[in-house]
Amino acid sequence: MQIADAVQILDRAFPLGMQQAYDACGFQCGRTSRELLGIMVGLDVNEAMIDEAEQRGCNLLVTHHPLLFHPLHRLGEGTRVERLVHLLLEKGLCAYAAHTNLDAMPTGVNGVVADAWGLVNRQALEPLKAPLRQLVVYVPLAHAEFVRSALFEAGAGVLGNYGEASFGVQGTGTFIPLEGANPVLGSMNQRETVEEIRMEVVLESWKVQRVVEAMKRAHPYEEVAYQLISLEQSAPSFGLGVVGDLPQTMQAQDFLALVGKTLGCPLRHSNLVANSTISPRNIGRIAYCGGAGADLWPKAKSAGAQAFITSEIKHHHFLDAGDEMLLIEAGHAETEIPAIKRIQAIIQPFFSTFAVLQTNSLQNPAQYFSLRNENYGS
Ligand SMILES: [Zn+2]
Structure with a gap:
C-alpha cells in the first residue's frame, strides 16, 4: 500500500x-x-x-x-x-x-472523555452549521430496495440514534430515449412511462460524494434524475464540545477530583464559595471541550451545564462565567492526550x-511547578 x-x-x-x-x-x-x-x-x-x-x-x-x-x-x-x-x-x-x-466527531476528542465519565443524552456544544443534505432520487419500483440499501450502506439515512431513515412515495415518471441514448427501459424516440419511487434520505455533507457514487452504481438508469438539497438543520451530535448528563449527580469537589484523575493534571476552577447558582452544588449536567474552548461557555450555560471543562480559560472568563457555573481549566495537552x-x-x-x-515521546510542551511539592519555604 x-x-x-x-x-x-x-x-x-x-x-x-x-x-x-x-x-x-x-x-x-x-x-x-x-x-x-x-x-x-x-x-x-x-x-x-x-x-x-x-x-x-x-x-x-x-x-x-x-x-x-x-x-x-x-x-x-x-x-x-x-x-x-x-x-x-x-x-x-x-x-x-x-x-x-x-473535535467534531462524536467519537473524537470530546467523545473519549465523555465515554470515560459515562455521559448520557449527549449533544455537541456547538453543532456544525448546516451540515445536512437531502438526497432525492427517482428509482423504478423494481430497483427501489437495491438502491435504498446502497444509500444506507454508503452512510445515508442516519438521524441521531436512528439509522436507515428514508421516505418514499410512488408516482409516474416519463422519458423519451433520444439519439445517442442506451436505455435500460423503453424504445428510441417513444415516450416511456414507468412506475417509480421518489426516494428521500438525509446525509451529512461530508458523505455526499460517497453516497452519490454508490447511488449511481446501484441505479439502473443511464441518466439518474436526482436532487441534492441543503438543509437548515444541523446534526446535533456533530460539532465542537459535548454536553451531557453524568450517570449520577456529584458534589462539586468530587467532580473536580474525577476531572483531575481522568485528565491527570492540576486544575484551576471558579470560586465555589462565590458560586450561588450551583445549589446545593451538585453537578449533574456537564460540558467538555478539549483544547481551547473557553469562549463556548455561554453555549454550555444555555445547554444547562452546571460545570464546563476546557483549557486556556482567561481571567475574564472566570469573571463572567464564574457565577454561572463551575468553570474548570485543565492543561491544553491534557484535555487532548x-x-x-x-x-x-x-x-x-x-x-x-x-x-x-x-508515540512514546513527550507530547506535552507545558510542565508544572509547585512550591508545595518542592517544599520551598518550609
Ligand atoms: Zn489542541
Whole structure:
C-alpha cells in the first residue's frame, strides 16, 4: 500500500468536511508515492516523535494538531515548523493531521472523555452549521430496495440514534430515449412511462460524494434524475464540545477530583464559595471541550451545564462565567492526550496488516511547578 492510499483511508475516517473553516486538516507533507511502512499517532509532530517513528519503522505520522497550520511562504530553517518539515522530508516521512474534524466527531476528542465519565443524552456544544443534505432520487419500483440499501450502506439515512431513515412515495415518471441514448427501459424516440419511487434520505455533507457514487452504481438508469438539497438543520451530535448528563449527580469537589484523575493534571476552577447558582452544588449536567474552548461557555450555560471543562480559560472568563457555573481549566495537552489512543483505535481497523503505534515521546510542551511539592519555604 502506498502512503497515498493510506491518506485516502484517513480522509474517510476523519472527513475533511467536518473541519472548521480556518483549519488545515488532512495530508500535510511528504512523498505519498512511497510504500507505507507503519503509522505513528500523537498530539504534535516533534523531533523526538520523528526519531522514534524512524526507529520503530513508521513513515506516516498522524497527529491531532496540524504541523502546517499557518501558511508557509518560505521554507528555511528559521522556525520550529520549518525545521520539522525539513526533518520529516529528510527522513522520508509523511505527516497527516486530524484536528477540528476529530473535535467534531462524536467519537473524537470530546467523545473519549465523555465515554470515560459515562455521559448520557449527549449533544455537541456547538453543532456544525448546516451540515445536512437531502438526497432525492427517482428509482423504478423494481430497483427501489437495491438502491435504498446502497444509500444506507454508503452512510445515508442516519438521524441521531436512528439509522436507515428514508421516505418514499410512488408516482409516474416519463422519458423519451433520444439519439445517442442506451436505455435500460423503453424504445428510441417513444415516450416511456414507468412506475417509480421518489426516494428521500438525509446525509451529512461530508458523505455526499460517497453516497452519490454508490447511488449511481446501484441505479439502473443511464441518466439518474436526482436532487441534492441543503438543509437548515444541523446534526446535533456533530460539532465542537459535548454536553451531557453524568450517570449520577456529584458534589462539586468530587467532580473536580474525577476531572483531575481522568485528565491527570492540576486544575484551576471558579470560586465555589462565590458560586450561588450551583445549589446545593451538585453537578449533574456537564460540558467538555478539549483544547481551547473557553469562549463556548455561554453555549454550555444555555445547554444547562452546571460545570464546563476546557483549557486556556482567561481571567475574564472566570469573571463572567464564574457565577454561572463551575468553570474548570485543565492543561491544553491534557484535555487532548486521551484522544491519541482514540485516533489509534479509529484507524487501526483500516490497517490490519500495518502497525498503528502510539508515540512514546513527550507530547506535552507545558510542565508544572509547585512550591508545595518542592517544599520551598518550609
Ligand atoms: Zn489542541
